[in-house]
Amino acid sequence: MPVTSVSKPSIKPDTPVTYVKGVGPKRAEALAEIGIRTFTDLIYYFPRRYLDRSTITKISRLKVGEQATIVGEVTTQRLVRTARRSFYEIFIKDDSGLMSCIWFNGVKYIQNVFKAGDLVAMHSRVEFFNGPRFVHPDYDRLETAEWDSTLHTARIIPLYPTTAELKKVALDSRGFRRLLRPIVDKFEWAFDEILPFQTISRLKLLSINEGFRQIHFPETLEILEKSQVRFKFEELFYLELMLGVKKAGIKASRKTFQYPNAGSLIKQVYEKIPFALTIAQKRVVHEIWDDMKSSEVMNRLLQGDVGSGKTIVALLCASIAIGNGFQVAFMAPTEILAEQHYRNLKVFADLVGIEISVLIGGQKKTERDEILQSIQSGKAQLVVGTHALIQEGVEFKNLSLVIIDEQHRFGVLQRGTLIGKGLNPDVLVMTATPIPRTLSMTLYGDMDVSILDEMPSQKGKIVTKLVNEDRIAEAYNLIREQVKKRFQAYIVYPLIEESEKIDLKAATQGFEYLQRSVFSEFKLALLHGGMSPAEKDDIMRQFIAGTVNILVSTTVIEVGMDNPKATVMLIENAERFGLTQIHQLRGRIGRGKTDGICILVERKRTEISQRRLQTILSTTDGFEISEEDLKLRGPGEFYGARQHGFLKMKIADLITDKELLKVARSEAFDLLKSDPHLRKQENIRVRNHLLTNYSEYMDFVNIL
Numbered sequence: 001m002p003v004t005s006v007s008k009p010s011i012k013p014d015t016p017v018t019y020v021k022g023v024g025p026k027r028a029e030a031l032a033e034i035g036i037r038t039f040t041d042l043i044y045y046f047p048r049r050y051l052d053r054s055t056i057t058k059i060s061r062l063k064v065g066e067q068a069t070i071v072g073e074v075t076t077q078r079l080v081r082t083a084r085r086s087f088y089e090i091f092i093k094d095d096s097g098l099m100s101c102i103w104f105n106g107v108k109y110i111q112n113v114f115k116a117g118d119l120v121a122m123h124s125r126v127e128f129f130n131g132p133r134f135v136h137p138d139y140d141r142l143e144t145a146e147w148d149s150t151l152h153t154a155r156i157i158p159l160y161p162t163t164a165e166l167k168k169v170a171l172d173s174r175g176f177r178r179l180l181r182p183i184v185d186k187f188e189w190a191f192d193e194i195l196p197f198q199t200i201s202r203l204k205l206l207s208i209n210e211g212f213r214q215i216h217f218p219e220t221l222e223i224l225e226k227s228q229v230r231f232k233f234e235e236l237f238y239l240e241l242m243l244g245v246k247k248a249g250i251k252a253s254r255k256t257f258q259y260p261n262a263g264s265l266i267k268q269v270y271e272k273i274p275f276a277l278t279i280a281q282k283r284v285v286h287e288i289w290d291d292m293k294s295s296e297v298m299n300r301l302l303q304g305d306v307g308s309g310k311t312i313v314a315l316l317c318a319s320i321a322i323g324n325g326f327q328v329a330f331m332a333p334t335e336i337l338a339e340q341h342y343r344n345l346k347v348f349a350d351l352v353g354i355e356i357s358v359l360i361g362g363q364k365k366t367e368r369d370e371i372l373q374s375i376q377s378g379k380a381q382l383v384v385g386t387h388a389l390i391q392e393g394v395e396f397k398n399l400s401l402v403i404i405d406e407q408h409r410f411g412v413l414q415r416g417t418l419i420g421k422g423l424n425p426d427v428l429v430m431t432a433t434p435i436p437r438t439l440s441m442t443l444y445g446d447m448d449v450s451i452l453d454e455m456p457s458q459k460g461k462i463v464t465k466l467v468n469e470d471r472i473a474e475a476y477n478l479i480r481e482q483v484k485k486r487f488q489a490y491i492v493y494p495l496i497e498e499s500e501k502i503d504l505k506a507a508t509q510g511f512e513y514l515q516r517s518v519f520s521e522f523k524l525a526l527l528h529g530g531m532s533p534a535e536k537d538d539i540m541r542q543f544i545a546g547t548v549n550i551l552v553s554t555t556v557i558e559v560g561m562d563n564p565k566a567t568v569m570l571i572e573n574a575e576r577f578g579l580t581q582i583h584q585l586r587g588r589i590g591r592g593k594t595d596g597i598c599i600l601v602e603r604k605r606t607e608i609s610q611r612r613l614q615t616i617l618s619t620t621d622g623f624e625i626s627e628e629d630l631k632l633r634g635p636g637e638f639y640g641a642r643q644h645g646f647l648k649m650k651i652a653d654l655i656t657d658k659e660l661l662k663v664a665r666s667e668a669f670d671l672l673k674s675d676p677h678l679r680k681q682e683n684i685r686v687r688n689h690l691l692t693n694y695s696e697y698m699d700f701v702n703i704l
């Protein structure tokens, strides 16, 4: 970040934290652990909460079940041993009463944290346990100078996030205040404003330096809020500016090819389709064709629920490119899906004489060489594969369209890789995740969006049922009935990254138990992410061929397995899944014309899980479900792998700050309209800040 010091050039933004008074090598190391290396990192380390008189509850007024913060003095503390469980107890006193705070865990540590007379703030839910108590409260040590209860207007005290490691070097919340207070008070530093002055005055935002002062040590609650708005806006503004630059950059890179007309091949393909396209499908094909015939490069996202018929849309568009003598790459997230796409597309390709090939691992070298050769010569017109298609040494003769079937995973297309090969094709990304609009504006802010919001009518319906453990036998019977009728079933166990091993164990044990004790008359198979692609492939094939009746798996099947004979799915520990995930999972059944049954087994009921699962029962509208997911679980769910780096917000929240996001977007896009390359004198700082902090996310774009 560019900065010039105003008066005393003692601290610059990129000065290492070790130059900050009070930071030695040990602290520097602990700070580096949480990403604080420079002065800038430190000053952008914002408080997580604030303490002020209005947020404090008198001990005598505490109500069981409510979240509350108390401030008082430590009186006594003791280790309590009971027959069942020992715990550590600390008593806090304010002018209204005495409160007990207890710790069952980490006793060794907590024993040494407080001494009698310490002024502390404790924050937790009031529990009832032989009287009202705080159990494992969040605590902060205060200084009497900071919190003088006799003063009418006590200060607002910032509380900083901290970790066990930081606490070891006395960087608890109080430690951070001690570090930052002199910096903010003495003002031996000054940042250059990084927002456009016009924007600041139009939106009446605090300046950057005033913002830093107030966000760390606010004078009033009103100005605190203004400082938070300032930094939220700053974050969102640069996010949108980066997306705007990226979008403009893609558009500005002109196509090296042109389609004179749609050609006759699309008509031939169209005539072979055994069903009538939905209105949405027709609309979307037109939207894409408009992009294809434009001289600007296409970067379009096609959103459509599972089963909305994206593949046929992709095929129609591909046949325009092929009909004009170009090649098309069709990429799937996994090899199994690539093969499946290949099989489905080949039916049409053969009917109209399109040369189609598939490139996946496990092909014999001679076969592979032959395919590579045909891609290079241009003989292969439609090439299906995984992302490896554009990454490895695959040479295309004249690639004009890349179609990426992401399902629910947000991969990043490295356009740079293509450009490096002298290619700048149109790109169509397809996703089955219905992304709420606010989020798609950010996640895919650099793309144009088409939506397939209509389902083909002749598909089977899916009935979803919720059962608890007591009714599990009933659920198993439902499966048994279906399998006896020669249909097939999925049984899915949750898989959460952090505890992959535990979950795998759940699936493995579940599989063994089910095979032995519940469905011994059927053939079950287990599928999980730890298997090699070949093993997975093998099991999937057996399942599709019908030799396996029931497939027990972790969520690996989510990514689009198509078996029309599978009519029933049981999801274990449904409360642990994201709603969108369940929605996608159940899209795997009822793929044929027969109705499907999805059974959700709820093992642990909470208020939230109940509300969430209720949503799944009451609607099959993917957008509605994803909105609910977003409200209840936050956006992490949707970010997945897609460029999550730039979505790591320090202070802004893409959901609760939705309105601010809109303002930031229009400010950023307006700025780019008036100065596309940010070359005007007054925008130099903005440009520099963008380049220094965001260029890694802009991929190949170098219009600046």
Ligand code: ADP
Pocket: 275, 276, 277, 278, 281, 304, 305, 306, 307, 308, 309, 310, 311, 312, 432, 456, 457, 458
């Ligand atoms: P997804 O959007 O999940 O990729 P697919 O493209 O795989 O969906 O389509 C799901 C199924 O619906 C396929 O069997 C496909 O042939 C069929 N399908 C697609 N469009 C229509 C339509 N307009 N009418 C009837 N069936 C359709």
Ligand code: MG
Pocket: 310, 311, 405, 560
């Ligand atoms: Mg699909």
